[in-house]
Amino acid sequence: MNALRRRLDLILERIESPKFLKNDGLGNEIGFWIFDYPAKYELVVRDHLEHITEKLDKRDYRFVHLNIFTVLIDMLEDRGLFERACLREQQVGVDSLRKTLAGPLSQDKVAKFIANKYQPSELDFVLLSGLGSAWPLVRGHELLSALQDIMGSTPLVLFYPGEYSGRDLYPFGMIESKNYYRAFKLVSESGK
Template sequence: MANLNRRLDQIIPKIQQDKFIDGRGLGNEISFYVFDYEPAEELVVRDYVKHIKKEFNYEGSNRKIIEFDLYKMMLDIAKERKVFDRIFDMEERQGKQALFKAMTTFAKPDIFLQKIQEQINKYNIVFITGVGKVYPFVRSHNILNNLQEILDKTPVIIFFPGKYDGHSLQLFGKFKDDNYYRAFRLVD
């Protein structure tokens, strides 16, 4: 826990740096960062994300953070598509495989990206959360790979319950996602 707190305390100073917001120092790469952590520390990280947003989202701040919780987004999409009320019944009657298939028909990266693009206008930093809660319906590497098309100049921090070694994402320290080489570890 002490190590997590030390790492969390480094996030705000990083965001305050001009090179963070300008994307400098990354060899002209996109400004995508991963803050990985032990899944058991999820609630501490969630609280700290709220703290970070309060630190920057005030009138006159030159840093405006928007958080996209993938799980909440998925539920909103299900409600918009009028399938939310049928989810539990479907799982009970048809089983988990049928539910998974039904959910993945509308939980596609392009739908999430469209929602992000619609809401990003006055913000200059994006937080992606809810990665563990939305698994296996939405995979973080799919979001990251597609997000670069719409947010190539906006810094993105994905809060990832698992391990990121700079080359691959390992959700919960167990499930290896496809390789993702374009993100940097936010804090070592």
């Protein structure tokens, strides 16, 4: 827990650095960053994110902090599907509901919804959290891939409940998956 707290304390400094804000030193890479953490500390990270967003608000950055689960609910409500989806889950269960929502909540549609509603190109950066609540409807690597085309040069941080090896994302640190995605660690385990 102490290692996580040290890493959490470095987030604000990293976000406010020119390297982050201007994608400085990244070459032709997209400014996508991942802050991975053990899923059991979700509430600690969520509280710290609230603290960080309050500070960033006071510093007049143009940014948005999006909870992916809330984005999914907004998408379903906009289409008049949310209540029907809740009823469907009670009738057929989570696995069947996931298959039913695969089309309306495809990663490309989630990315387009974010682009239309929040205009990332007009922001200094975007913070994404809540992936654990939205899993398996949204997968980290698939969402990041879909967001590549809409983010332009706007940096993005995904707060990821699991492990990121620098190559692969492991949901919750327990699910073995070969889902390569190229991003940068916002704060490594060593604090660098």
